[in-house]
Amino acid sequence: MPTKTIKIMVEGGNAKPAPPLAPALSQLKLNVGEVVKKINEATAQFKGMSVPVSVEVDTNTKKYTVSVGIPTTTALLLKEAGANEPSGDTAHKKIGNVSIESIAKVALMKKPSMTCKSVKSAVKSLLGSAHEIGITVDGRDPKEMVKEVDEGKFDEVLNKYEEKWNGETQ
Numbered sequence: 001m002p003t004k005t006i007k008i009m010v011e012g013g014n015a016k017p018a019p020p021l022a023p024a025l026s027q028l029k030l031n032v033g034e035v036v037k038k039i040n041e042a043t044a045q046f047k048g049m050s051v052p053v054s055v056e057v058d059t060n061t062k063k064y065t066v067s068v069g070i071p072t073t074t075a076l077l078l079k080e081a082g083a084n085e086p087s088g089d090t091a092h093k094k095i096g097n098v099s100i101e102s103i104a105k106v107a108l109m110k111k112p113s114m115t116c117k118s119v120k121s122a123v124k125s126l127l128g129s130a131h132e133i134g135i136t137v138d139g140r141d142p143k144e145m146v147k148e149v150d151e152g153k154f155d156e157v158l159n160k161y162e163e164k165w166n167g168e169t170q
Contacts, residue, residue, distance in 0.1 A: 128146070
């Protein structure tokens with residue numbers, strides 16, 4: 001079956017039937033409104049973030065599937081912190097604060113694209129990312145917290161997410 005794939009970045013839950021998406025879908029003789037609606041339903045949980053989307057189309061039958069990628073780590077952390085952009089001067093300007101639990105939630109969202117074996121190692125990686133864009137965690141420098149994660153200080157919170165991490169298929 002001949003297939004054609006359209007890859008595009010859209011704002012979660014807010015794809016529009018406009019270029020560059022509409023012409024690409026029209027060219028394949030698809031119902032633009034219907035496809036855009038499906039994309040918006042599939043990306044609703046990433047509202048306000050740029051999300052990679054692929055629409056794979058069987059050019060004979062016009063059947064299609066919408067696949068949603070995962071927003072960048074930066075985009076997910078910024079959303080959790082309620083910030084619009086990274087600090088640019090992380091030593092002097094903090095742009096928001098998130099909880100260690102928020103970091104664990106982002107870890108679960110990013111799991112498919114991470115090579116970490118546990119939620120604990122994923123959280124340590126994300127603490128580094130939070131530090132790099134100027135986000136504090138529980139009011140503190142995330143870099144200082146990596147050692148505490150190793151020491152088990154946050155095990156009670158992280159263990160809830162460890163079950164979900166291990167329960168999902170890899």
